Structures are given as C-alpha cells and as structure tokens.
Amino acid sequence: MSAESEPRAEIGYAAGRFKAFVDAVVAIALTLLILPLIDSVGEVANAGEGTLAWFTEHSGQLLNFVLSFVLIAMFWMIHHRLFERVERITPALMWLLTGWLLTIVWLPVATAIAGRMDDGDAVAKTLYIGSLILTAMMSLLVRLYLRAHPALHRMDRGESLSGLAVDISLALLFAVALAATLLIPAVGYYALLVMVLSGAVQRVIRKIIGARP
Numbered sequence: 001m002s003a004e005s006e007p008r009a010e011i012g013y014a015a016g017r018f019k020a021f022v023d024a025v026v027a028i029a030l031t032l033l034i035l036p037l038i039d040s041v042g043e044v045a046n047a048g049e050g051t052l053a054w055f056t057e058h059s060g061q062l063l064n065f066v067l068s069f070v071l072i073a074m075f076w077m078i079h080h081r082l083f084e085r086v087e088r089i090t091p092a093l094m095w096l097l098t099g100w101l102l103t104i105v106w107l108p109v110a111t112a113i114a115g116r117m118d119d120g121d122a123v124a125k126t127l128y129i130g131s132l133i134l135t136a137m138m139s140l141l142v143r144l145y146l147r148a149h150p151a152l153h154r155m156d157r158g159e160s161l162s163g164l165a166v167d168i169s170l171a172l173l174f175a176v177a178l179a180a181t182l183l184i185p186a187v188g189y190y191a192l193l194v195m196v197l198s199g200a201v202q203r204v205i206r207k208i209i210g211a212r213p
Helices: 016-032 035-046 051-057 059-083 091-116 122-148 157-183 185-209
Strands: none
Touching: 016 059, 016 091, 035 051, 035 059, 035 091, 051 059, 059 091, 059 122, 059 157, 059 185, 091 122, 122 157, 122 185, 157 185
C-alpha cells in the first residue's frame, strides 16, 4: 500500500462522549440552582409563615435564580452551537473544557451567595459577576484553541471569527456590568441589563476583527 493511500491518522479522540458529559454537568448545575430556594421554603414553613411571606422574603433569591438559570442556559447554547461543528477533541482541549465546566458548576454557589447577601455587599457582586466574566473568558480560550487546530472541527474562518465576537462581547459587557454595580451600588444586579446591548457590541467586534455579519 502506498503512503498516499494510507488513511490519515485521527487527531485526539471522538468528541461525542465528551459532549454528552458536558451536557450532563450543565444540567446538574442548572438543577443545583433551585436547592437554596427549596431549603428556604422549609425555613418559612417552620416559622409558621405563609406563601406570600416566602415570596416577599426571598424575592432576591428568586431573581438571582432566574437570572443564573438564563445565563447558564445561554452559555450552554453558545457551547452547543460551537461543538456541533467539533468532531475531535485533544487532551489539552479536554482540560480547557474542564476549566469552563468548573466556572459553570461554581455559578450555583455564587448565585446562592448573591441571593443571600445584602444588596450593598461589593464582594458578593464581584464574586457573582466576576464568575460570569470568567465563564466567558474560558469559552473564549476554548474557541481560540479550536481556531488554532482546524483539524478538530468543520468551522470555516467566518464562523470562527463570528464566534470569537460572541465571547469577547459577553466578557466586555459583564465587565461593564461589574464596574457599574461597584461604582453605583444602588444599581445592584440590574447592571446586568447591559447584556441587551450584546447584539450591537457583537456587530462592532465583528467589523473590527473582520468577521462576516
């Protein structure tokens, strides 16, 4: 058999099994978000208070639960769209994804802290929004690794650059939200509403890095 007819050696491992593992970990993280609220129901019931009292006393926790659920779901959707085009995975990529998963699994803890602490607690705000920045940055590192190893996926240059714009815009907007809530404490976690600008920021970044619309 000639060298030209020999099959090309595959790089790394098939990505399917690790994709399933990532999906399972994200699902568990989403489920863990609800546990502090379940515990709080028991606390209110044992105190002899009613449902309305529970909603009133734990409105902050409810807000943080919904916010974190939406954000983790958003991170997963971005990851899913990216890895739909990934066919192989290397040990280095596994470690990068494990780092990304670590930030996802940590978010239920950061959410519980943010929901329980006083609105003026700057450390809680930094911990929560800083965790979101870290998740976006880890996603960016994964994407940069894939861009440097085209044999692992079926993305073209335009798709790769467009995805980079998504991760960069998220990291930037989370950083803006963190700065806003620390400089103007009364804004609180409503500073995260700056995320509505993500589409506009992505378009600007796409133009800067030369990605297709």
